[in-house]
Amino acid sequence: MSENRPLVETRNLCKYFDTPRGQLHAVEEVNLSIKAGETLGVVGESGCGKSTLGRVILRLIPPTRGEVYYEGENILEYRGKQLKKMHVNMQMIFQDPFTSLNPRLSISNIIAEPMKVCGLVRNRREMAERVRELMEVCGLPARYVNTYPHELDGGRRQRVGLARALAVDPKFIVCDEPVSALDVSIQAQILNLLMDLQEQKGVSYLFITHDLCVVRHISHQIMVMYMGQVVEFAEKNELFKNPLHPYTKALLSAIPTIDLSRRNRERQLLRGEVANPINPKPGCRFAPRCAYAAQECLEPQTLREVAPGHKVACWRCQG
Amino acid sequence: MKKRRKNGGAVSGRSVWGLVWFRFKKNKLAMAGLFVLIFIMLAVLLAPLYVDYQAVVSQKITNRFKAPNATNWFGTDQFGRDLFARVVYGGRISLFVGLAVIMLSFVAGCILGGLAGYFGGVVDQVIMRIVDMFMAIPAILLSMAVVAALGNGTGKMLIALAVAQTPRFTRIVRSSIMGLRNQEFIEAAKCYGSSSARIIFKHLLPNGMGPVIVSTTLTLGQVIINIASLGFLGIGVASPTPEWGTILSETKAFIRYYPYLGLIPGACIALSVMAVNFIGDGLRDALDPRMKN
Numbered sequence: 001m002s003e004n005r006p007l008v009e010t011r012n013l014c015k016y017f018d019t020p021r022g023q024l025h026a027v028e029e030v031n032l033s034i035k036a037g038e039t040l041g042v043v044g045e046s047g048c049g050k051s052t053l054g055r056v057i058l059r060l061i062p063p064t065r066g067e068v069y070y071e072g073e074n075i076l077e078y079r080g081k082q083l084k085k086m087h088v089n090m091q092m093i094f095q096d097p098f099t100s101l102n103p104r105l106s107i108s109n110i111i112a113e114p115m116k117v118c119g120l121v122r123n124r125r126e127m128a129e130r131v132r133e134l135m136e137v138c139g140l141p142a143r144y145v146n147t148y149p150h151e152l153d154g155g156r157r158q159r160v161g162l163a164r165a166l167a168v169d170p171k172f173i174v175c176d177e178p179v180s181a182l183d184v185s186i187q188a189q190i191l192n193l194l195m196d197l198q199e200q201k202g203v204s205y206l207f208i209t210h211d212l213c214v215v216r217h218i219s220h221q222i223m224v225m226y227m228g229q230v231v232e233f234a235e236k237n238e239l240f241k242n243p244l245h246p247y248t249k250a251l252l253s254a255i256p257t258i259d260l261s262r263r264n265r266e267r268q269l270l271r272g273e274v275a276n277p278i279n280p281k282p283g284c285r286f287a288p289r290c291a292y293a294a295q296e297c298l299e300p301q302t303l304r305e306v307a308p309g310h311k312v313a314c315w316r317c318q319g
Numbered sequence: 320m321k322k323r324r325k326n327g328g329a330v331s332g333r334s335v336w337g338l339v340w341f342r343f344k345k346n347k348l349a350m351a352g353l354f355v356l357i358f359i360m361l362a363v364l365l366a367p368l369y370v371d372y373q374a375v376v377s378q379k380i381t382n383r384f385k386a387p388n389a390t391n392w393f394g395t396d397q398f399g400r401d402l403f404a405r406v407v408y409g410g411r412i413s414l415f416v417g418l419a420v421i422m423l424s425f426v427a428g429c430i431l432g433g434l435a436g437y438f439g440g441v442v443d444q445v446i447m448r449i450v451d452m453f454m455a456i457p458a459i460l461l462s463m464a465v466v467a468a469l470g471n472g473t474g475k476m477l478i479a480l481a482v483a484q485t486p487r488f489t490r491i492v493r494s495s496i497m498g499l500r501n502q503e504f505i506e507a508a509k510c511y512g513s514s515s516a517r518i519i520f521k522h523l524l525p526n527g528m529g530p531v532i533v534s535t536t537l538t539l540g541q542v543i544i545n546i547a548s549l550g551f552l553g554i555g556v557a558s559p560t561p562e563w564g565t566i567l568s569e570t571k572a573f574i575r576y577y578p579y580l581g582l583i584p585g586a587c588i589a590l591s592v593m594a595v596n597f598i599g600d601g602l603r604d605a606l607d608p609r610m611k612n
Contacts, residue, residue: 087512
């Protein structure tokens with residue numbers, strides 16, 4: 001594949017949920033592109049539509065509007081047998097390792113299930129071979145092959161979830177907060193495992209998280225979301241060095257630090273609550289909490305490129 | 320049972336069903352239930368080998384209301400028929416129709432409840448409104464209507480009784496499926512393209528089976544009584560063919576003076592229901608890998 005062509009791309013992707021009180025705008029006009037072998041980190045506070053975005057990309061939730069491209073093909077138009085191409089190339093790792101594994105299936109069956117469904121193996125021996133190989137790749141000792149999920153701890157379960165996702169040999173994996181339910185020590189193991197896999201197999205990740213340290217560790221590019229909209233998009237180091245959007249600035253200043261010299265640094269504390277995502281007004285959705293809000297913020301804000309590869313949705317940021 | 324698992328021998332282990340049997344064996348109550356049920360089933364199945372069918376139907380009015388004794392183990396009824404012979408032969412219908420009915424309605428309830436619970440929306444509305452309609456009609460009346468439509472006969476009675484029990488199972492299955500369908504492992508299964516049928520039967524139903532199994536096994540007694548009610552109405556099992564529920568209802572006028580007439584067939588029903596219930600409980604626990612080995 002050529003260097004520049006993105007592996008996964010979305011265009012004007014929207015997802016609105018109909019609720020009794022009106023339309024909930026979970027994902028609004030999201031355009032993103034992920035190159036092969038790269039990781040796009042998606043950050044934002046809870047309820048900002050990160051998980052919905054990941055699920056819409058995998059067609060677990062039908063989008064309201066917009067397109068999702070995989071290797072240049074609109075996967076939303078896939079029907080029947082074409083879907084298989086999507087299922088073997090795009091997978092997901094879930095947040096809660098305690099509910100993401102079927103408690104009635106043994107570890108080997110959980111890992112084998114995707115291969116059975118997609119018809120990737122011919123016989124039992126081949127399957128057993130693959131399961132053992134996947135378990136080894138994911139750092140699971142072979143003795144767990146016949147155990148059940150409830151017998152494993154959170155980190156091992158998450159490894160099983162990863163092995164299951166890898167079973168079909170996907171090129172793209174949506175990681176929906178895969179480490180937020182784990183201990184910090186286990187978090188690092190899983191993150192490093194994910195990064196090793198990326199190095200070996202060239203997998204791309206859409207990495208959804210609310211943990212900025214995690215996203216800094218694993219991502220190449222970072223997308224900041226607020227109430228369904230992308231407010232800032234940049235290369236990792238650029239974003240951490242030069243955050244432009246007021247929301248991103250506030251997020252970054254909220255990262256705890258162990259550096260004593262920066263102990264009394266000025267923090268930008270956000271006040272108030274996230275505005276109601278049901279039938280939101282046009283204009284900047286962050287404005288009600290923004291320290292720099294002005295009349296212009298009532299106008300719709302579009303994502304503009306202010307520096308190469310750095311996009312911001314704020315009229316104040318002029319690069 | 321001793322089949323090797325598909326791990327290629329990495330870890331020697333039992334097959335899935337071997338594991339279930341291993342856990343089931345540890346449950347003493349369930350094993351007792353299993354033995355009792357096997358005993359009763361053998362006794363009624365092998366009845367022709369040791370009881371002459373003539374004893375079931377031949378009336379001898381001088382011999383009526385004999386208390387249990389050496390020749391008539393369970394005594395005789397109001398027509399002088401041997402109660403032991405009637406109970407043994409009666410069990411053939413009660414037990415097998417009863418078990419067939421609960422299995423049939425269990426399967427039908429799983430399919431209907433599974434579809435309604437998993438798909439939700441229109442499918443759910445259509446299935447559940449039909450189920451509501453069926454539930455609004457008393458079970459006996461519904462069975463009568465089905466028999467009236469299909470005609471008489473044991474097989475048709477079986478279907479009639481199953482139709483009457485299915486709505487309850489459908490409701491129970493649906494509610495347990497609805498609690499599970501938003502779990503992340505279901506999303507994962509969708510992610511690698513599992514068909515809806517596979518999701519329902521492989522991922523949802525096995526996890527929602529607990530309450531359904533208990534309810535199924537408890538229904539057996541009710542079904543046996545329903546067979547009797549249908550018999551009383553002249554549908555299904557007609558006199559003088561014995562059946563536990565029928566024996567109970569025929570002798571109920573005399574149990575004040577001859578309590579054994581009610582106690583013995585009643586005990587048979589109670590024993591079978593308890594045995595099946597214990598087996599069901601044991602099976603539920605044995606099928607759940609989360610239970611301690």
